[in-house]
Amino acid sequence: MWKEGLEKLGEKVTLVNLWENIDFSNYDAVVIFAMGANIYKLVNNLSRINKNIVLAPIIDPDRSDKVYKFLFKYYGSTKLALSNHFHDMWTIKDKVKLWLVRSEQERHYVNYCLEIPQDRIAKVPLNYRVPNAGIIGKKEDFCLHVSRLDAPNKNVHRLIEASKRYGFKLKLAGHVFGEKERKDLLKLIGNSTNIEYLGELSEKRLLELYCSAKVFALPSLREGVGMAALEAAAYGCEIVLTNIGAPKEYYDGKAILVNPYSVDEIGKGIEKALNKGFSQPELKEFVESRYNPESICSLLNNCIKSHLK
Template sequence: MERWARELTARLPALAPDRYAVARPPAALAHRAGHAWEQLVLPAQAAARGARAILCPANLAPLASRRTVVVLHDVAPLREPGWYSDLYVRWQRAVLPRIAARARLVVTPSAFSRDEVVELLGVPADRVAVVPGGVDERFTPAAAAGPARAALGLTERPYVLTVASRTARKNLGVLDLAARRLAARGVDLVAAGGDRPQFRTEADTAGILTLGHVDDALLPGLYAGAAAFVLPSLYEGFGLTALEALAAGVPVVAGARGALPEVCGDAAQLVDPTDPEAVAAALERALDDPAPWRAAGPSQAAPLTWDATARAMDALLAEIVA
């Protein structure tokens, strides 16, 4: 969601400068204070500017406005509340149906999320548009891996990468068997990603080298230097990190759940994310014969760019304000 917000606030004004103005809360406001700004200040600012629509790119929108176009990336807290804190689930159950009902248009990043929104929030299908997310030009097989290795303290040993927060829905615990088999081959299993306060976290998995939050500038090289990438997620509204790995030409093993089959297509090995043996075996196949997967990934990712996302969003918004 954060990347969507960053990309759209940069690309939409560049695409049509006269059509867009960016509204941001003060830097000091975060979490609950940021929600208060969104609910109380944002609609007043939009009205003062004469805005005919408010694009909210991160799953929430001001309840007081009927001019919103909201991007709902997923509705996982309603589908699987056990993955989240009780307070967060109560908040999502209270606001998501109201936001969706009042929005001029709901946008989702995948057909999977569209179907979830229709089913769980009762939004008519003709009020939900699918606009996929994207990947920028930094994510290529040619990205320099050396600076990322040096900055993150990685050795010269080959590594399999996962980029995911340490939360229950990402299902990193299933990688225990894979970590042991990779270690026997002299390959590290490396995880990039931090924790989120609203998510229930998983215990650390033995054998995984945890990097924590990785600076955005290092991510392209971290992907490109990997021998393979794995995302055993149980639920993804899109699967941005899998797409970034495909663009970087890295063999991808992903869970056959949520939107991951939609995003990865035939360019990744899709496996049952609850089966440790299936995940470990797929990673071993990727290491034994990486060439077909390295060739397939960039082609699969090529149409999914942030420029394409911005153009599709601009077309929807232009129609609404007209």
């Protein structure tokens, strides 16, 4: 998405295949999206060729900032080959010129846990990737959820239980890992006629559901942004959202926040959104003005240029 947006602004962008022979010295900046293995070797090697390294660390925390700081700062030793991807980030942090974060929560973890000064951190939210919806027609009274449905952090089992308890229509779409996971999901749904499992969707069908669903629910236990919810908001859905972590930052009070560990809060939040509404169409207008690809990629371009002068 960022490649396409930057190219529309006249920049030349290459998606790198590290198996190819690439002259990294020719680039104004090298942007790395990483919070995993090999970051230590990658940044160390690249920094010898190009000093303008930009790192988007992708931190979706499931532990306190104090625990993360211990993991980053002390938990490992590259000399003894006892390191891990947390400590690897610490060892290369001074070789990164600019850190890109998606939220204020992520900014805090980079600033506090990695001890990166604020003037080396820039917040660039993610933009929605779907085409603008235009005028939305009449919505249907059902709640939509789209995700990797068997991922524990997506909290689908509590969403299903809330649908059973409160009786609202729920449509579940997305990928499951294998046949066992699919059967487990169907077992959770049981004989509930108000819950429908749709499986994986084409892009066209996904956009049709965004247009028709009155509510989109994302009661995740751990989430960095929640892109499907942002897309749904741009298509006029009321959003019922986890109160944990960074996703709520994107909505400026225009989403119904729920405790994702409470089936009743999830159910009552969705019931409220279906029966009374909450912030649409103001939310649609807010998301379209704040998180459209043109605005975000212009911000990204300006951040990189200003920090790498």
